[in-house]
Amino acid sequence: MTHHHSGETASTAARLGAVSFAYRDRPVLTGIDLTVPSVGVTALLGVNGSGKTTVLNLLATVTQPAAGTVEVLGRDAASTTALRTIRSSLGYLPQEASWTGSLNVAEFVEYFAWLRRLPRRTRQGAVKRALERTDTTRMAGRRLSTLSGGERQRAMLASAIVHEPALLILDEPTVGLDPEQRHHFRRVLAEFAESRCVLLSTHLLEDVADVASTVLVLHAGRIAFDGSPAELGERSWDDVGGSRAIEQGFLRTINEGISGQC
Numbered sequence: 047m048t049h050h051h052s053g054e055t056a057s058t059a060a061r062l063g064a065v066s067f068a069y070r071d072r073p074v075l076t077g078i079d080l081t082v083p084s085v086g087v088t089a090l091l092g093v094n095g096s097g098k099t100t101v102l103n104l105l106a107t108v109t110q111p112a113a114g115t116v117e118v119l120g121r122d123a124a125s126t127t128a129l130r131t132i133r134s135s136l137g138y139l140p141q142e143a144s145w146t147g148s149l150n151v152a153e154f155v156e157y158f159a160w161l162r163r164l165p166r167r168t169r170q171g172a173v174k175r176a177l178e179r180t181d182t183t184r185m186a187g188r189r190l191s192t193l194s195g196g197e198r199q200r201a202m203l204a205s206a207i208v209h210e211p212a213l214l215i216l217d218e219p220t221v222g223l224d225p226e227q228r229h230h231f232r233r234v235l236a237e238f239a240e241s242r243c244v245l246l247s248t249h250l251l252e253d254v255a256d257v258a259s260t261v262l263v264l265h266a267g268r269i270a271f272d273g274s275p276a277e278l279g280e281r282s283w284d285d286v287g288g289s290r291a292i293e294q295g296f297l298r299t300i301n302e303g304i305s306g307q308c
């Protein structure tokens with residue numbers, strides 16, 4: 047995996063340009079600019095309430111900005127015709143996505159294949175591939191309600207990638223997983239991101255150290271850092287290395303409000 051960060055030369059999966067957004071009278075984003083590279087895992091960091099979910103909702107075209115431009119997969123999300131194309135190439139796993147009912151894993155993923163309008167002749171193959179990719183083939187016949195947190199999250203991931211989206215957006219996907227399940231989940235994401243864009247929000251610096259090629263830090267309504275995990279780690283106070291360095295670099299970025307735009 048490459049460790050370049052987003053820039054003018056890298057091809058772009060998604061972009062926000064001078065976007066502002068408020069919930070009633072509460073401003074959340076204030077003229078934010080950001081770029082998500084088209085390959086690799088991009089991690090969006092920020093404290094609680096900084097607006098990560100809002101950013102993901104905008105890029106998933108679930109929410110519209112009050113001002114500014116949202117561009118996804120090279121198209122302007124303000125255009126109704128572009129939206130059709132964007133949405134068919136997009137996968138979105140919202141925070142704590144929860145599904146009830148009696149479907150087993152394979153049926154659940156097939157249901158999404160159907161929702162995504164995959165033609166009948168390719169549907170079974172797509173389901174099989176999504177199960178293989180997420181290492182859920184063994185649990186294909188088990189009901190969702192009987193799965194552990196990590197197994198369930200992988201089944202959710204399978205449903206989000208069954209149509210092979212060019213851009214996959216995940217809101218805090220590793221919450222509630224134990225260390226081994228997190229590790230496993232990240233390996234699946236890393237593999238998927240070898241040829242596609244994965245954008246995830248997280249509070250876990252270990253997610254960043256382990257799997258991200260690009261880190262964006264959201265602070266005070268804007269992007270306060272845009273670079274590689276190593277570059278964020280270089281902002282630490284001490285010579286600590288690893289996810290400790292990234293944590294310190296993150297804290298320093300939000301405390302000092304350093305601009306990380308290169």
Ligand SMILES: Nc1ncnc2c1ncn2[C@@H]1O[C@H](COP(=O)(O)OP(=O)(O)OP(=O)(O)O)[C@@H](O)[C@H]1O
Pocket residue numbers: 069070072074092093094095096097098099100101
């Ligand atoms: N529907 C809403 N109505 C009013 N305020 C909202 C709404 N949704 C979010 N907010 C507020 O907007 C701000 C940004 O919320 P958002 O969920 O985007 O942040 P976040 O970074 O994802 O937070 P967390 O890390 O806690 O998930 C917060 O202050 C939140 O309270």
